[in-house]
Amino acid sequence: MEQVDRRVGVAVDFSACSQKALKWAVDNVVRDGDSLILVTVRPEGHYEEGEMQLWETTGSPLIPMSEFSDPIIMKKYGVKPDPETLDIVNTAAKQKQIVAVMKILWGDPREKICEAIDNIPLSCLVIGNRGLGKLKRAILGSVSNYVVNNGACPVTVVKNVDNEHH
Template sequence: MRVMVAIDESDSSFYALTWALDHLFINAPSTVEGGEGEVGMVTVVYVTQPLQHCVYPAGTGGATYYASSSVIESVKKAQEESSAALLSRALQICKDRRIKAETLILIGDPKDKICQATEQMHVDLLVVGSRGLGMVKRAFLGSVSDYCAHHASCPVVIVKPPRGSASSKK
């Protein structure tokens, strides 16, 4: 079975990753003789927003300011470092549980990119975390998990954070 777990900077997405590893891979056959080895495989996906090359000031005048190439490169480098740190953390969680993992970084709208990736990679199950947004916040901000549940080409498991956690109170 091909499992994809979408992560972001939130604790709830890492909780979803650990939940998936602990609950979906418990009976997977070992890949090393003797029963001691890694089991199963998971794809961890992270979607970063595309870089905006211009800034529109909030004041009057309507002028558009374009970022210099050095600023753009600096922001790109910071995005890459942030992505690498998140995926490194996710890979360590998988390694600790002796589960093989591959990573995927996409650029664009997380809702669309995650759904496209599930279709292109023929994923059997998508696991996403829930930030616990209320109805009003979800209506204004949108919900990646809700969108994926309705548009992904495979079954979707939405993992809610444990009761009483800081991310479930937001």
């Protein structure tokens, strides 16, 4: 029981790549008793609601699984978790004694994921290497590379190679 309260972060954008990273994290990293924290970053938007503006700098509170499984609540955050992601998390929560929460941040994914590592704080982070469309990635540079170089915790990049599409 050397490390209590390990917080395993997974950067998710609800793409196939992030599902793969999440599945890998659950299979290889997450142990009984860990907290699993899904970190998702949305583009900055303008929110009418006061609470949203409040969170624009710090991100959302940690949202429990019961809430992030609820499409009505998530709509308020402007986030749509895909069924596969929810399924992976629900299954993991049943099989291992883990607490799963989601943290939503607004802004540049590279900076915000690094901030989340510090602020939550995360023990480690798993991220897919194919989060952004090609064009966007060329402009921004890869989010996963940036987080590996600047994140204040061990970062594992789960490579997503489409062998079947060649």
